[in-house]
Amino acid sequence: MSKGVLVNLTKCIGCGGCTVACKMYNDNKWVDDRSPSSGENAQLADENWTVVKQFKLFKNDDTQVWRFVKHQCLHCQSPSCVSACFARAFQKTDEGAVVYFPDNCVGCRYCMIACPFKVPKFEWQTPIPVVTKCVMCYGRLKDGKSPACVSVCPEGVMKFGERESLLREAKETIANDSRYVKHIYGEEEAGGTSWIYISDVPFEKIGFNTNVVKKPLPSYTSFYMKCTPIFGAIWVIILTAFYFITKRRNTIKKQSAELSYKKTTENNSDQNQNLPENKIVDKKIE
Amino acid sequence: MVFELGEENSDLSGAGGCEPCQVDESEGDSGAESVEVSRRGFLKLAGFGAAVGATVGVSGGCDADLGLVAKNPSGGGGWLPDQYNASGNFPVQVRGRVPIDPTNPSIKRDDQKCILCGQCVEVCSKVETVMHNYELPLIDDIPCVCCGQCTLWCPTGAISEVDDTHLLMRAIEDPNLHVVIQTAPSTRVALGEEFGLPVGTNVEGCQVAALNRIGVDKIFDTNFSADLTIMEEGTELVKRITGEIKTPLPQLTSCCPGWVKFCEYFYPDLIPHLSSAKSPMTMLGAMIKTYYAEKSNIDPKKIFSVAIMPCTAKKFEAIRPEMNHSGIKNGDPTIRDIDLVLTTRELAKLIKRVGLDFVNLPPMKYDSLLSEYSGAGAIFGVTGGVMEAAVRTAYHLLAGEPPKSLLNLEPVRGLAGVKEAKLNIPNVGDVKIAVVSGLHNSHKILERIRNGSGDWHFVEFMACPGGCISGGGQPRSAVPPSDAVRSARINSLYSADEKSTIRLSHENHEIKTIYKDYLGKPNGELPHELLHTHYTDRSKHLTAKIKKTGSEEK
Ligand code: SF4
Ligand code: SF4
Ligand code: SF4
Ligand code: SF4
Numbered sequence: 001m002s003k004g005v006l007v008n009l010t011k012c013i014g015c016g017g018c019t020v021a022c023k024m025y026n027d028n029k030w031v032d033d034r035s036p037s038s039g040e041n042a043q044l045a046d047e048n049w050t051v052v053k054q055f056k057l058f059k060n061d062d063t064q065v066w067r068f069v070k071h072q073c074l075h076c077q078s079p080s081c082v083s084a085c086f087a088r089a090f091q092k093t094d095e096g097a098v099v100y101f102p103d104n105c106v107g108c109r110y111c112m113i114a115c116p117f118k119v120p121k122f123e124w125q126t127p128i129p130v131v132t133k134c135v136m137c138y139g140r141l142k143d144g145k146s147p148a149c150v151s152v153c154p155e156g157v158m159k160f161g162e163r164e165s166l167l168r169e170a171k172e173t174i175a176n177d178s179r180y181v182k183h184i185y186g187e188e189e190a191g192g193t194s195w196i197y198i199s200d201v202p203f204e205k206i207g208f209n210t211n212v213v214k215k216p217l218p219s220y221t222s223f224y225m226k227c228t229p230i231f232g233a234i235w236v237i238i239l240t241a242f243y244f245i246t247k248r249r250n251t252i253k254k255q256s257a258e259l260s261y262k263k264t265t266e267n268n269s270d271q272n273q274n275l276p277e278n279k280i281v282d283k284k285i286e
Numbered sequence: 287m288v289f290e291l292g293e294e295n296s297d298l299s300g301a302g303g304c305e306p307c308q309v310d311e312s313e314g315d316s317g318a319e320s321v322e323v324s325r326r327g328f329l330k331l332a333g334f335g336a337a338v339g340a341t342v343g344v345s346g347g348c349d350a351d352l353g354l355v356a357k358n359p360s361g362g363g364g365w366l367p368d369q370y371n372a373s374g375n376f377p378v379q380v381r382g383r384v385p386i387d388p389t390n391p392s393i394k395r396d397d398q399k400c401i402l403c404g405q406c407v408e409v410c411s412k413v414e415t416v417m418h419n420y421e422l423p424l425i426d427d428i429p430c431v432c433c434g435q436c437t438l439w440c441p442t443g444a445i446s447e448v449d450d451t452h453l454l455m456r457a458i459e460d461p462n463l464h465v466v467i468q469t470a471p472s473t474r475v476a477l478g479e480e481f482g483l484p485v486g487t488n489v490e491g492c493q494v495a496a497l498n499r500i501g502v503d504k505i506f507d508t509n510f511s512a513d514l515t516i517m518e519e520g521t522e523l524v525k526r527i528t529g530e531i532k533t534p535l536p537q538l539t540s541c542c543p544g545w546v547k548f549c550e551y552f553y554p555d556l557i558p559h560l561s562s563a564k565s566p567m568t569m570l571g572a573m574i575k576t577y578y579a580e581k582s583n584i585d586p587k588k589i590f591s592v593a594i595m596p597c598t599a600k601k602f603e604a605i606r607p608e609m610n611h612s613g614i615k616n617g618d619p620t621i622r623d624i625d626l627v628l629t630t631r632e633l634a635k636l637i638k639r640v641g642l643d644f645v646n647l648p649p650m651k652y653d654s655l656l657s658e659y660s661g662a663g664a665i666f667g668v669t670g671g672v673m674e675a676a677v678r679t680a681y682h683l684l685a686g687e688p689p690k691s692l693l694n695l696e697p698v699r700g701l702a703g704v705k706e707a708k709l710n711i712p713n714v715g716d717v718k719i720a721v722v723s724g725l726h727n728s729h730k731i732l733e734r735i736r737n738g739s740g741d742w743h744f745v746e747f748m749a750c751p752g753g754c755i756s757g758g759g760q761p762r763s764a765v766p767p768s769d770a771v772r773s774a775r776i777n778s779l780y781s782a783d784e785k786s787t788i789r790l791s792h793e794n795h796e797i798k799t800i801y802k803d804y805l806g807k808p809n810g811e812l813p814h815e816l817l818h819t820h821y822t823d824r825s826k827h828l829t830a831k832i833k834k835t836g837s838e839e840k
Contacts, residue, residue: 010423015385020400027364030398037397039388049361056426064426099359132360139362144373151370152402154382155422160375200423 002077002096002194003141004163005150006170007070009199009206010179011157014038014052014068018149018158022050022072025137025148044071046123049134050149055206067199069206070149070157073098073119073134074186075194078216081133084114089131096163096194097136105130116190116212136194163194170198191216367402380404384417384436384445385428391605392432392448392598392758399444405766406436406445413751414544415726419552420828427827429551431725433544433749434598434629434758439766447598447629447759451636454628457590458501465590466504466578467497468570468656471512472596472667472754473630475778479763480634481644486774488782491649496637497594498650504578507652508593509659511570512666512675513791514800515541518817519563519672520679520791521808523744527684527714534558536720536735536742539672541565543603544749544758546821548725552830553732554823562818566666567593567600568609571623572816573656575612577804581655586616592626594633596667596757599749601627611816629759658796661783668776669723669753670698670705673746677709677719679791680744685712693789699780701752701769703727706742718742724751755779 016038023030023037028047030037035045042051050072059065079098082090089105092098100120111120111131123129137147145151146160159166167187174180179200186196189212197203204210369378384406386395411418416431436445457463478489497505519539525531540546540561549556564572571593575586593600603609604624613621628636637644651657662675674695681689697707698721705721720742722728728747734740750757752772764771788794805812 013385013417013422013424014428015383016397017382017400017402020383020397020402021366021370024364024402025366026361032397066424066426066428068424101358102360103358130360135359135361137361138359145371146375148366148370151366151378152382154384154404154407154417156377 002094002163003136003160004075004096004166004194004196005136005147006159006161006166007195007197008157008159008173009067009069009197009201011155012052012068012070013155014054014066015154016052017152017154018070019048019050019052021148021152022134023047025140042071044119044121046121046125046129046132048121049073049132053207057201057205059201065201067201067206069208071207072149072195073136074117074190075134075136076190076216077192077194078190080114080116080190081111081120084110086110093138093141095136095138095141097138097141098133098194099135099138100131100133102130107131117209163196166196170196174198185210188214190214369404370402378404380408382407384410384430386445387428387430390428390430390432390448392601393430393434393437393445394448395445397444399442401442401444403441405439405441409435409439409766413724413726414548414749415729416548416551419831421831422829425827425829427824429828431544431547431551431749432599432602432758433725435750437598437758438756438760438762441765443762447631448601449632449635450601450626450628451632451639453626454500454592454636457592457626460590462588463590464504464584464588465502465592466506466574467502467592467594468506468508468511468567468574469493469497469594470508470567470596470600470667470754471664471671471779472757472760472775473594473633475667475755475775475782476596476760476763477630477634478645479761480631480638483645484774485763485771486776486778488778489644491651492644492647493594493633494652495647495650496633496642496644499642499647500636500640502592504653505657506570506574506578506655507657507659508566508570509663509666510656510794510796511566511573512663513660513794513797514569514573514817515563515566515666515672516662516675516679516791517797517801517808518569518813519561520676520683522561522563523676523680524683525809527717527743533562536718536740536745537561539676539744539746540819540821541666541672542599542748542750542754543597544599545725545728545747547599547602547824548728548749549732549747550822550824551828552825553736554825556732556735557821557823559735560821562820564609564611564817564819565600565603566663567595567627568603568611568623568819569817570656571604571609572612572615573800575621575623576615576816577800578655579616586612586621587618590625591623592628593624594630595627596630596754596760597750598629598758600759601629603627606822608819611819615816631759631761634761655796656800658794659786660791660794661786661789662791663794664782664786665779667754667757668699668779669701669748669751670695670721670746671753671779672748673698673719673721673744675791676744676746678789680717681709681711682790682792684714687712688790698746701772701776703751704731717744720745722746723748723753725749752776 019037031045031047035043035048037048038052040054042053044051053069055067075096075098079092082092087104087106089101090111109122120131120133122131150158150160170184174182181199181202184196184198185203185208186193381404410416414433414435416429420429457465474490474493475486475488477493478487479485494505523537526533526535526537538559571591574591575589579586604627609623610619612623613619662678665671677692678689681692698705703724704727707719709717711717718741720731722731755775756767756772
């Protein structure tokens with residue numbers, strides 16, 4: 001049931017409409033003076049959840065080609081950001097989107113280190129900063145709508161659908177058209193991503209991290225990170241146990257003190273403890 | 287906390303608060319000691335429960351907490367136009383926006399104003415057939431013919447002309463520069479709209495006066511060089527028809543830079559059909575830095591040549607590398623025929639910024655030498671106008687008599703996208719002509735020329751529907767442009783033609799003088815050096831879609 005998006009990079013004309021759609025739908029500010037959302041210097045930023053970056057490169061021989069690459073969160077199948085976040089600010093939904101709950105975020109920024117694609121960004125400019133990233137327009141996704149950027153693209157660069165069928169389609173496309181690089185980026189990268197890419201120029205030439213391991217990344221970190229809450233729980237249990245032990249010890253101490261008191265005052269009448277007397281004794285002790 | 291451990295129970299029992307406490311209290315004689323212990327125990331219990339709950343929640347014990355623990359996932363705080371809000375993954379009919387290269391000399395976009403309405407895509411792909419008319423992937427260009435129609439359709443003004451007004455002001459303030467300006471045929475029937483005048487009002491005299499007040503040194507009229515273009519282009523046509531030159535028929539007009547770039551992109555094989563004559567703007571530019579410079583003894587290097595145009599594509603034309611004919615003639619190829627192009631809208635902006643009371647300016651006349659014009663030159667800005675003007679002079683050249691019957695060439699007038707006519711010219715016979723405006727109308731004609739089935743002699747193309755009067759640099763008096771606005775401007779130019787005493791380009795006195803004193807014969811050696819050009823095959827920068835002939839038009 002997991003949704004995905006197939007991005008066919010050969011069709012992108014660099015209009016930047018998708019970046020506008022993202023800003024409009026998510027009410028993000030324009031910060032082109034510090035981080036352009038399109039062009040050769042485009043870069044993801046706290047307010048740029050998606051960007052379209054231009055690459056001028058040489059294909060095969062010496063013919064120059066321009067390519068435009070839309071970049072956003074890839075919505076990993078096994079997201080490192082989710083497993084890195086012990087506050088559960090990141091969560092992978094059934095629909096495939098990796099969403100973010102700013103209310104949960106403690107600002108530790110582990111997610112930013114964990115993400116193999118350097119997607120989550122921090123609001124360095126804000127007084128109470130949180131992390132930000134593309135959430136695949138989860139609000140639209142829930143209603144069966146495609147993400148904002150997908151819906152506005154005039155060239156149909158992105159196709160929204162079931163990840164499995166998109167993967168099939170991508171495989172068919174690259175098998176039947178010799179122009180395509182024989183690789184689907186995101187099929188296996190980081191254990192597979194919901195957004196997958198096909199291209200006619202090598203991915204490493206257009207800014208993709210091709211050194212990402214195929215194994216789901218969280219499998220490295222998740223054991224430790226998953227331990228964090230359990231560790232917390234164990235800690236609570238231990239402390240509680242300490243508390244009870246201490247309490248018990250005090251009670252025993254008290255009781256033995258009582259006993260010795262009684263023994264000395266009432267001559268071994270240990271079976272005849274009565275509450276009123278105890279109370280009096282306790283009060284005296286206090 | 288609600289409980290104050292040290293306090294006694296009066297308020298608690300009254301409030302009927304917490305069960306365990308009340309139960310404890312109701313035991314009455316168990317006393318203060320017992321109550322205190324019990325409260326403490328409860329709190330400990332509650333604290334422990336909370337800790338466990340939090341732990342379970344945090345460790346992801348149950349996924350249901352997605353909605354419980356955190357209610358507000360980020361994103362979705364804004365809006366999208368309604369066409370994008372339907373459920374399901376259906377394609378949206380009108381969507382997206384045109385791509386604009388940041389180095390585009392003609393148009394630019396302010397992303398913050400774009401609302402993704404899709405209007406620019408509509409006009410670019412359906413009216414101008416540029417976007418969506420090439421195969422993807424792109425090669426090394428974002429194809430754009432710079433026509434600027436998208437600036438007229440964009441409802442928010444996100445797309446606009448590249449604003450170069452500051453360059454004019456800088457030149458005017460520079461004491462070393464002699465600023466010479468020319469104004470196109472169409473700007474005078476639209477500029478007034480920016481100042482509240484009725485659509486189509488002819489403000490020729492006020493425009494000159496405004497430019498004079500702004501501080502330019504000389505003001506010439508591009509109408510003059512429209513006549514000059516007719517002399518060169520008409521002569522070329524006659525030579526093609528009589529077989530004197532071996533370039534193919536039909537001859538295609540070359541004054542519209544949007545059309546020329548379109549031809550270079552999509553029909554490079556038809557480049558030999560393009561008239562080698564330059565456009566009126568670049569012809570006048572060349573004359574200003576040669577003929578005028580010599581006549582008035584000014585160093586052409588110090589002349590700053592500006593053109594006020596109804597057209598954004600003229601900004602592109604001005605920077606075409608080959609447009610330095612006056613520079614080559616003067617022995618310094620860095621001298622450009624045109625240094626700056628401002629659109630009608632930019633001029634209006636400038637006049638408003640300077641604060642001139644435009645409508646009440648006493649009208650002024652253009653400077654003489656390069657400003658006289660015939661009615662033929664005046665109608666250059668109308669679809670069919672170049673054709674009509676050329677026919678008048680070509681008729682004279684071919685038949686040796688004035689073209690009385692052809693003075694109002696009705697078949698090529700009006701807003702139809704394709705107009706055709708057959709003229710009987712003495713000594714030649716039937717001459718077939720066609721007029722096209724709006725580039726989507728061009729394919730049918732061009733495909734027929736390509737496959738040899740078109741037997742026209744001369745075809746006029748203008749990229750903008752209705753011609754330059756509705757060019758991409760004109761005031762946005764209707765968004766998107768309406769035929770009512772186009773017609774009003776067109777009628778205004780035709781009435782200028784009718785009012786003029788001279789209606790044939792070759793009868794223009796200043797034209798006669800310039801050929802006698804300077805240029806020699808039309809299509810002669812010097813005219814070829816200064817007034818003719820060549821074109822560039824741009825097809826390697828895109829993959830044109832194969833057009834199915836005849837599918838464009840009903
Ligand atoms: S791309 Fe980065 S931010 Fe997005 S889901 Fe994967 S790990 Fe998380
Ligand atoms: S909207 Fe489509 S064509 Fe335009 S930049 Fe985005 S992906 Fe590319
Ligand atoms: S200027 Fe003309 S060709 Fe260029 S994007 Fe606008 S409408 Fe299209
Ligand atoms: S017409 Fe203007 S507002 Fe509409 S999509 Fe194009 S640029 Fe954006």
